[in-house]
Amino acid sequence: GEKVEQHESTLSVREGDSAVINCTYTDTASSYFPWYKQEAGKSLHFVIDIRSNVDRKQSQRLIVLLDKKAKRFSLHITATQPEDSAIYFCAAAASSGSWQLIFGSGTQLTVMP
Amino acid sequence: NAGVIQTPRHKVTGKGQEATLWCEPISGHSAVFWYRQTIVQGLEFLTYFRNQAPIDDSGMPKERFSAQMPNQSHSTLKIQSTQPQDSAVYLCASSLAQGDNQAPLFGEGTRLSVL
Numbered sequence: 078g079e080k081v082e083q084h085e086s087t088l089s090v091r092e093g094d095s096a097v098i099n100c101t102y103t104d105t106a107s108s109y110f111p112w113y114k115q116e117a118g119k120s121l122h123f124v125i126d127i128r129s130n131v132d133r134k135q136s137q138r139l140i141v142l143l144d145k146k147a148k149r150f151s152l153h154i155t156a157t158q159p160e161d162s163a164i165y166f167c168a169a170a171a172s173s174g175s176w177q178l179i180f181g182s183g184t185q186l187t188v189m190p
Numbered sequence: 191n192a193g194v195i196q197t198p199r200h201k202v203t204g205k206g207q208e209a210t211l212w213c214e215p216i217s218g219h220s221a222v223f224w225y226r227q228t229i230v231q232g233l234e235f236l237t238y239f240r241n242q243a244p245i246d247d248s249g250m251p252k253e254r255f256s257a258q259m260p261n262q263s264h265s266t267l268k269i270q271s272t273q274p275q276d277s278a279v280y281l282c283a284s285s286l287a288q289g290d291n292q293a294p295l296f297g298e299g300t301r302l303s304v305l
Contacts, residue, residue, distance in 0.1 A: 177246055178294065179235070182228050
């Protein structure tokens, strides 16, 4: 079955710098890759997604890159702010069949003022 | 739009008791998912309904766990004879139909503590 590995368990950046979180997946059938943010004591909040028909998507300060050959995708947060501090989860799903999301283990991002 | 509503927010049960968790998906969403989150295991898929029909329950423990979706406005996850290892945050999510590839939106979860 699909496995999603999230490479950074923790990441600290200075306010205003960029943060990059990397994930890899194993199933070539995966075609949908959402990202979620989880603040302390709260649930998962959807932030951005990318489908396999594109290799880049941007929403304001968030950029997602997808490299299907390497089975790798990444979240770039530009001009980080303290409120970006949270745990970020990547996920992958196949477009056929069950479409269950397989999650990475999460990255604790800390943005230092 | 109230989002996905899960009740109760917290539930404490004694070992061997039954726990029923409730989820009200976002109106108009035809896909409903249940996940479980623990520190050790992370986010685990449990089961998935589409248009109220069970599609995939491959993540459900074979014994003691069951899920239903009797109508489009709610789903339940029932755990019989709860054990301490069932302690977790149980998350319900809903999304538009699969073909739209819309990200599931999560509720606030039910924190289950089995003493």
